[in-house]
Amino acid sequence: MPRGDKSSYTDKQKRKAEHIEEGYEDRGVGHEEAERRAWATVNKESGGGKKSGSGRGKKESHAASRKGGRKGGRASAARSKAAKSRSAKKAAKTRARRKSAKKRKRA
Secondary structure, three states: OOOOOOOOOOHHHHHHHHHHHHHHHHOOOOHHHHHHHHHHHHHHHHOOOOOOOOOOOOOOOOHHHHHHHHHHHHHHHHOOHHHHHHHHHHHHHHHHHHHHHHHHHHO
């Protein structure tokens, strides 16, 4: 099996990697880097591709995901009220702009 072959991964692991990759791309990470990070995350959480057979499974560890969420929350808490407010207003404006663009696209 060549390096990078994803045939030994379960459908769930492939879906998870795709979802993680989309999240990175939404945040501005390049496609190849996002894909690399996504598979690294799946490998870290589930221990790589799953092989068939009774008793060969191990529990998934979501410690890295939890750590990332905590880090993000801590970073947000350290920002000033004005900075958070400015960011929230910018996000609301972006959502409104995308929503109107989506409506125009449908029509």
